[in-house]
């Protein structure tokens with residue numbers, strides 16, 4: 001059972017609206033969004049489009065929906081999408097690329113979720129050979145969730161953009177946690193807006209809104225996206241209450257993400273010194289992924305942590321994930337370290353986790 005006393009490191013999606021966010025929601029001006037009469041949704045979409053210097057934005061219930069709409073618009077059945085093997089669009093969207101778009105996927109095996117134009121070259125099909133699907137889209141993720149929150153080197157995007165221009169491919173960014181990357185680099189949202197054909201950002205992760213994602217693109221792209229959103233059943237009516245939370249998040253919760261990233265880096269360094277930890281994936285942002293020593297079951301560690309009021313998740317193959325967020329304070333990080341220290345001493349004495 002999950003009580004508030006729990007320190008919940010399972011994901012940054014677990015946050016609940018803070019009091020000022022709830023107040024912003026209560027004051028939302030709403031209307032029927034199918035008639036484009038919801039002032040709060042309109043304001044959020046305009047704010048996000050301006051922030052990224054893109055023509056338009058579309059408020060959707062989830063990041064899965066914004067990604068899937070983009071994939072549908074960039075491809076035709078039989079086309080192919082290139083992405084990293086660990087990409088959310090491939091691993092965690094229920095096979096939506098096949099289901100919604102009838103497209104196939106060419107996965108790249110990368111070390112950290114990032115890749116260069118050169119890495120892609122061998123994976124582009126010869127469009128004159130009728131045996132192959134047509135390569136149509138390159139999709140990237142920043143930060144890379146399953147790879148440990150990696151932040152891309154922006155120059156890799158520049159190279160990929162040039163390749164997309166040369167070959168006529170679309171270029172999509174799953175930026176569910178883009179703001180966790182932005183606070184660590186000197187790149188601005190406009191830099192991203194200038195490079196990508198479509199961008200998905202999530203308001204309900206580190207930014208702390210209860211619901212919502214935005215798809216950004218050209219006016220024509222977003223006009224077409226609205227049609228797909230409707231047929232996916234995702235156009236909401238008086239959802240301005242939710243959009244107001246999203247606008248509050250974009251206006252108040254971006255710079256503080258640096259704190260989450262710092263907390264994660266601190267936990268990563270701490271874990272590196274523990275005997276039961278084999279290795280920690282380099283921590284760039286708010287995600288910490290670490291491998292347990294051979295023979296230690298992930299479920300054992302998760303159970304012990306839960307007994308100590310700490311929730312985390314396993315990612316298969318001896319891998320554990322901690323994610324920091326809005327509700328994780330420095331004091332909690334200290335508490336987590338103390339509890340990990342006890343588990344470590346017991347492991348040292350008994351050769352097993354207790």
Ligand SMILES: Cc1ncc(COP(=O)(O)O)c(C=O)c1O
Nearest residue numbers: 062063064065088141145174176
């Ligand atoms: C990288 C990435 N993209 C997309 C999504 C999908 O977001 P949602 O859960 O809102 O569908 C997630 C969710 O965790 C994610 O981590």
